[in-house]
Amino acid sequence: MRAKERQLAALQGELRKLKVTDYDTLNGIQHYSAQLEVLQEALKDDFVPKHTQFQLISPRSFFVDRLFHVRSRDVERAAHLEFPLDAGAPDGPRYVGPELRQSDGLVFMALLNLCRDYRVGKTACFDVASMTTWLWGSYNGQQRQRLKQTIRRLQRATIEFPGFTVQLVQRFEHPQRGEWSVALDKDIVQLFRPKTQVWLELPVRKRLPEGLSTWLYGYVRSQSRLIPWPIDDLRARCGSEANDKTFREMLGKALRALSMEGIIDIGWSLKGNKVHWRKPSQPAAPQRESRSPASDEPAQGSFLLTDESVGSVLNSERRHP
DNA sequence: AGTGGACCTTTGTCTCAGGG
DNA sequence: CCCTGAGACAAAGGTCCACT
Numbered sequence: 001m002r003a004k005e006r007q008l009a010a011l012q013g014e015l016r017k018l019k020v021t022d023y024d025t026l027n028g029i030q031h032y033s034a035q036l037e038v039l040q041e042a043l044k045d046d047f048v049p050k051h052t053q054f055q056l057i058s059p060r061s062f063f064v065d066r067l068f069h070v071r072s073r074d075v076e077r078a079a080h081l082e083f084p085l086d087a088g089a090p091d092g093p094r095y096v097g098p099e100l101r102q103s104d105g106l107v108f109m110a111l112l113n114l115c116r117d118y119r120v121g122k123t124a125c126f127d128v129a130s131m132t133t134w135l136w137g138s139y140n141g142q143q144r145q146r147l148k149q150t151i152r153r154l155q156r157a158t159i160e161f162p163g164f165t166v167q168l169v170q171r172f173e174h175p176q177r178g179e180w181s182v183a184l185d186k187d188i189v190q191l192f193r194p195k196t197q198v199w200l201e202l203p204v205r206k207r208l209p210e211g212l213s214t215w216l217y218g219y220v221r222s223q224s225r226l227i228p229w230p231i232d233d234l235r236a237r238c239g240s241e242a243n244d245k246t247f248r249e250m251l252g253k254a255l256r257a258l259s260m261e262g263i264i265d266i267g268w269s270l271k272g273n274k275v276h277w278r279k280p281s282q283p284a285a286p287q288r289e290s291r292s293p294a295s296d297e298p299a300q301g302s303f304l305l306t307d308e309s310v311g312s313v314l315n316s317e318r319r320h321p
Numbered sequence: 322a323g324t325g326g327a328c329c330t331t332t333g334t335c336t337c338a339g340g341g
Numbered sequence: 342c343c344c345t346g347a348g349a350c351a352a353a354g355g356t357c358c359a360c361t
Contacts, residue, residue: 242337
């Protein structure tokens with residue numbers, strides 16, 4: 001899109017230089033400029049921000065607070081919760097729905113990825129076995145059940161804005177046989193405004209132990225720089241109910257995992273009641289510091305990569321054009 | 322016969338508390 | 342800092358069965 005824009009601008013400049021007054025040519029260029037504008041509007045209003053098969057995207061507010069809780073599995077999920085999405089903005093959008101955890105976050109981002117090339121609101125189909133294999137590395141009856149329950153939970157999860165409410169998943173069809181399908185709420189793009197998306201690398205997200213480590217991964221990626229931060233605040237943000245000592249130990253383990261992946265600098269420490277950390281000065285080898293695919297260059301990888309396993313999940317057809 | 326889906330068992334993982 | 346153990350799932354693999 002950006003490239004086309006540049007080409008058109010260059011062409012217009014060229015024609016001006018040549019003092020071309022051929023109306024057909026000029027009209028033609030104007031026509032394409034107008035079309036480009038329409039397409040740009042559509043991209044902004046009707047599609048989730050562009051990302052590749054190997055990236056997970058989410059609104060920033062989903063990572064800096066307790067939307068996707070870190071909780072022990074033996075604590076029963078709360079059936080109904082309501083809280084402001086951003087604790088710092090009590091009058092902003094509110095979350096209303098069942099308690100979500102880190103595993104729900106992964107499925108939500110996978111569905112955003114699945115639907116990324118379709119206009120929001122359109123139904124995207126997927127092969128169940130391929131999806132669970134993509135998410136969790138295997139497929140069986142339990143995984144199938146787990147995926148169904150997770151998507152249904154996301155369906156009951158809503159974000160309330162003044163004037164309208166968005167479901168994290170709007171429509172979910174799960175026939176006994178054959179492909180399942182989901183449709184995202186057409187207003188879900190509102191969550192990404194103004195340009196507040198955060199990208200995670202799928203392979204890194206999958207390598208990290210699910211829980212506090214994955215929550216911190218999202219949190220770190222949502223911060224432009226890391227400053228010494230109170231441990232208590234992190235505990236409150238991620239929703240953990242562990243006591244001081246236990247949480248400190250969990251945090252230490254999680255930070256170790258993050259530094260091993262090159263997400264934070266290895267020189268982190270827990271001093272007093274604060275965590276001292278910073279982003280790696282040199283992007284470490286395993287963690288290619290991903291550039292935003294929405295930046296000026298077109299996201300080359302997104303349609304060209306042909307990884308078989310990923311491809312088989314993501315070749316969903318739009319069923320209701 | 323082949324396949325998809327459900328169900329079962331064993332082993333592994335994660336949170337959390339408590340003790341050295 | 343390390344270890345242990347409880348509790349509840351999950352992961353992984355196998356088996357069974359109904360349906361095509």
